[in-house]
Amino acid sequence: MTTLKQIAHLGFDLALISIILAGLRRNTGWILSYEQSDLKNYIKRYLDWGEFLYGRLIHVAERSKYFRKETPLDGFLDGVFKRVEELGREPRKSVNRERATSIERR
Template identity: 35%
Template sequence: MAIIGKVVHCGVDLLLVSACLAGIKRNTGLTVNVDRWENAEAKKYTRKYLNVGESLYDYAVASMASSKYCKRE
């Protein structure tokens, strides 16, 4: 059971890092430069990982925008 908990914890941590990188990209324009990497598989999976973060970021923004507890300033 402890191994499953650690795997879930690491997975959630990876999702949070990906969402944080998406927020940095949206606010500053800075992103991970995967074009310099030689390994095509690493490029492919890193792009997928970053796209998951973009989706999470979009979902979080949409949820907050529709919430009565948040407002735009």
């Protein structure tokens, strides 16, 4: 017998999967191929729900003080901070991570 906890867990998992699929579509253009399925109306509604949730997530992130836009100094792609030469700037003596991020926030 399923419990309320299991139903909530399943709902949360389904929401996360739909958000991931919405992010995949928005960022890469790749979509789930569901046109040949007998359940295409349900799948379309599920994917639309994911689009709605993804939009809400973006809205929350834009309004939150805990999120900001990525800068070239973040260097998330290679896991380390990018060198000054990669940024196309002349090196300065006192540029460090904290000062660079405080300048970006202004």
